[in-house]
Amino acid sequence: MYSVAMLTKELVAASTEPLILSILAQGESYGYALIQEVKRRSGDKIEWTDGMLYPVLHRMERRGLIKARWGESETGRKRKYYALKVDGKHAMQKHHEQWALVSAVLSGLKKENYV
Amino acid sequence: MFNLEQSITQWRKQMLAKGISSPAPLDELESHLREEIEQQLKSGANELVAYQAAAQHIGRSELLQSEFKRAAGFGGWLGGNQAAGIHRALGLFWAINCAVHLALIVPSFLALSRIAGFNFTVFFLVALVFEGIYLRGLIGSILWFRGINRDRRIIRMIAALQLLETMVMVMIFPQGLLVTGGIFIFSAATIYLLRPPVAAAVVAG
Numbered sequence: 001m002y003s004v005a006m007l008t009k010e011l012v013a014a015s016t017e018p019l020i021l022s023i024l025a026q027g028e029s030y031g032y033a034l035i036q037e038v039k040r041r042s043g044d045k046i047e048w049t050d051g052m053l054y055p056v057l058h059r060m061e062r063r064g065l066i067k068a069r070w071g072e073s074e075t076g077r078k079r080k081y082y083a084l085k086v087d088g089k090h091a092m093q094k095h096h097e098q099w100a101l102v103s104a105v106l107s108g109l110k111k112e113n114y115v
Numbered sequence: 116m117f118n119l120e121q122s123i124t125q126w127r128k129q130m131l132a133k134g135i136s137s138p139a140p141l142d143e144l145e146s147h148l149r150e151e152i153e154q155q156l157k158s159g160a161n162e163l164v165a166y167q168a169a170a171q172h173i174g175r176s177e178l179l180q181s182e183f184k185r186a187a188g189f190g191g192w193l194g195g196n197q198a199a200g201i202h203r204a205l206g207l208f209w210a211i212n213c214a215v216h217l218a219l220i221v222p223s224f225l226a227l228s229r230i231a232g233f234n235f236t237v238f239f240l241v242a243l244v245f246e247g248i249y250l251r252g253l254i255g256s257i258l259w260f261r262g263i264n265r266d267r268r269i270i271r272m273i274a275a276l277q278l279l280e281t282m283v284m285v286m287i288f289p290q291g292l293l294v295t296g297g298i299f300i301f302s303a304a305t306i307y308l309l310r311p312p313v314a315a316a317v318v319a320g
Contacts, residue, residue: 031143032150050147050173054140075153080143 007046016048016056017065018095021088024066028083031057057082065091117163123148126170148173205308206260208301209270212277213253220245248273267309274305 007015023029023037035048060066065088073079084092123145130141148169155165224242228235252273255266281295281302288295 030146032147050144050151054143054147058140073150077146077149078142079146079150 007042012046012048015046015099016052017060018092018099019046020057020060020082021065021084021092021095024082024084025089025092028081030079030081034082060088063087117166119152119162119166122166122170144173201304202308203260205301205305206256206258209256209273209305210253210260212298213249213256213273216249217246217253220249271306271309274302274309278302278306 019038020034023034029037031050031053035050035053038046038048057066057068061068061082064085066082067085068080068082071079071081126148127141127145130144151169151172152162152165155168156162160168221239221242224238224245225235227233228238248269251266251269255270258265259267259270277298281299284295285292285299
């Protein structure tokens with residue numbers, strides 16, 4: 001196995017929204033947990049900064065893709081939870097189709113190059 | 116002796132001072148800061164180290180502010196809410212308007228004095244008075260655009276001047292209704308928004 005390098009800034013930016021939508025499709029979550037989840041799933045290869053994530057979440061909220069509510073953590077601390085809305089579900093499906101297309105084209109080209 | 120709560124309060128003040136102006140994102144960032152501190156404490160760091168690491172991790176306020184504005188797009192650039200956006204847009208409009216007048220007043224007054232054959236010095240002095248008004252207006256508009264509503268009287272005066280000007284212009288040059296109409300609406304909106312507090316209270320009931 002070879003090691004995958006850290007993602008470029010552009011790719012991180014492009015993948016943020018589909019990743020957020022996909023994580024929220026599994027249930028509501030909050031900023032800190034979203035960062036940790038992506039970090040864990042990518043084997044530390046995708047590391048979102050806090051300053052980058054919240055503006056994106058707020059923009060998605062304004063666009064009606066997700067909704068937010070203030071709740072409490074297990075320790076009673078204030079915490080803002082985000083959940084997927086119907087429009088967000090549609091946007092996620094669109095993202096999945098587009099990323100699948102890019103992935104399929106890339107895989108095809110990669111196969112051809114190795115044959 | 117390090118006090119975690121005091122340090123977090125201080126951190127909030129720094130964020131506010133450097134531009135994270137609305138409380139909602141700041142509350143969320145604080146919540147994130149506390150999550151990070153908690154994790155650091157769990158991994159064995161003391162409160163000071165945990166706080167420093169978390170604060171550093173969350174980023175500098177200037178960068179955060181620019182990220183928030185960039186993500187907010189044009190709406191964010193205009194301001195956090197609709198009212199702030201309207202004030203900011205009007206501030207920008209009057210800044211451009213005053214800058215254009217500043218550039219055009221002296222040449223147009225001099226041209227007028229030549230055409231009409233009036234006294235050059237008198238026209239020049241009148242032009243200088245108007246230059247002074249528009250220079251104050253320009254400064255006031257820039258401040259207004261930046262959220263400092265200090266020179267409301269001078270901007271209101273310029274708006275009233277332009278209101279009259281547009282009414283005269285529309286009679287002389289009816290084809291320019293679109294432009295003069297636009298300026299008329301902006302001027303009227305400015306006069307209304309920058310009305311004295313007493314008048315505002317009466318309107319509010």
